Amino acid sequence: MRCNEPQMLTSILSEGTLLSQIKERTFALGKLAQVIDELLPSLFKQHYRIANYRQGVLVLEVSSASWLTRLKYEQSNLLSGIRSKILPSLSSIQYKINPDICSETSPVIECSKKNHSKTSTLTVASATYLYAIAEKAPDKLKKQLIKLANHAK
Secondary structure (H helix, E strand, O other): OOOOOOOOHHHHOOOOOHHHHHHHHHHHHHHHHHHHHHHOOHHHHHOEEEEEEEOOEEEEEEOOHHHHHHHHHOHHHHHHHHHHHOOOOOOEEEEEEOHHHOOOOOHHHHHHHHHHHOOOOEOHHHHHHHHHHHHHOOHHHHHHHHHHHOOEO
């Protein structure tokens, strides 16, 4: 039968218990995050987070492929800085893309949302140019150009 009696907080956090191991791991990853924040430009702070550190491999989650590319440009500085400051046993960094990392207050995200909401319309002048080009185009291309020109507003 399970023991459901209240326990002292000091006994739960004492060394060797699972909760104390989780606390130590969280503290270590927090210190690692501080070191990485110091090494990277401030633009990166909202677009990455530490997922794990295991067997000499640091796993970072990145918000998008473009931020992943930017982060890879900083990889050599990041590796050498982390090794010198906190983790000499670090052998490599793995990256995973996780779009949920982005915060809603990021100006880059707000700009991209504005661009997605715009709908592009084809002007009448552009449609007349397409009709003119379609007259001299091969049949297959002619059909596509006329179809595109019919979307003018």
